[in-house]
Amino acid sequence: MIKISHLRKEYPNATPLKDVNVEINRGDVISIIGPSGTGKSTLIRCINKLETPTSGEIWVDGNCITSKKCDINKVRQKMGMVFQSFNLFNHMNVIENIMAAPMDLLGKSKQQAYDDGMQLLRTVGLADKAFNYPDELSGGQKQRIAIARTLAMNPEIILFDEPTSALDPTMVGEVQAVIKELANKGLTMMIVTHEMRFAKEIANRVFYMDEGGIYEDGTPEQIFENPQKEKTARFIKRIKVFENLITSKDFDFIGFNTSLEEFGRRCGISQKAIYRMQSVFEELCVQIILPELSKDFALNVTAEYSQEDDSIAVQIKYSGKAFNPMDSDNILSLKLAQNAAQSIEYAPCNEEGFTNMLVVKIK
């Protein structure tokens, strides 16, 4: 139904979409998840050409919408869009908001548009608000009206751009319930959302977006329970990450420790665990590894905190000859590092710029 090939979208200061290639089948309900700034909204805005792609092609039902010859208004009639901020016409009451487009674009009579509109309002549970103005409604009600207005055009595809993120938590459920109803009716839908439970429940397919494209595409079971790729797994487990690269023996030791402490506080871990991370860093990196490294070196420290099991893992990668710190004769530092760690594992590393790797699980 929708085919996207080599889609690229550049802005002057960012390129959220580098090379997107995907096919969307009729009836697919797709949740689009991922960190902020990874092009989730840009992708669906390109699909109905609210954004003009920099390059690449998008085909909707056999029409190449990125071609200059394409009548985008005709394509848009098949494609509804629900925005984060509702975008209702405030000078029109609810039923007028819903009737406007079917009368103007589909040529429906006023009576027909009214009857169909009332039917849609009953679907979203708001028939009694037909003559109210948008300002008189709650956020959840406005969004349900916006969905009804989109449905009034009988779209084959609906694109939702974070439909619940502007709502009070108390109103999220009512809007999600309406969207779930639509999913059961066989409409093709793409939903950008930060609500993971909703994303998992509603979709038959999930796109995890990162690195300028659809980083992983799979069933909700795959993406949420058994992600195949590292960044997806990290996002799903809500792992928070600290990373710092050291390339000089005169690096800012105090600054490093301060940012490690700030990372620990952001994760809400105990002061004791923060000291343990610092101890592992100081004893292994500063006391044992750094003195072994020659002038031009790279030492990279990554700390990952997993909310899921409240655990911290520190990964230390470094250049130079093969050297396992556990073989060091600096017994004092080793004892302190071992005291702070649950386990310390050494392995050679094949990543560019690094030859050694330590993985330390903090106690």
Next chain:
Amino acid sequence: MNINKTVNATELTVALEGRLDTATAPALEAELNQSLAGITKLVLDFSALEYLSSAGLRVLLSAQKAMNKQGEMIVKNVNETISEIFEVTGFCDVLTIE
């Protein structure tokens, strides 16, 4: 780290506040080097010491060695975190901890 010194005749009390680590250990070492002449009792007050690394332990060890020759050294008010460090490193057998 803050180092607060109090001298009472030949007794020197050094109270440490903050972190005794790679960055701060050299300052303590320098401070002790110039203060131990004529001192027969060195008291290290750790009530406000939060973090101790091997770099700090090495300074404590050399202070202990110096005081063995001229008197005694006592470490007091050690919190749980620091006490654990003294235990796993065997320093609890070398230092006099009150």
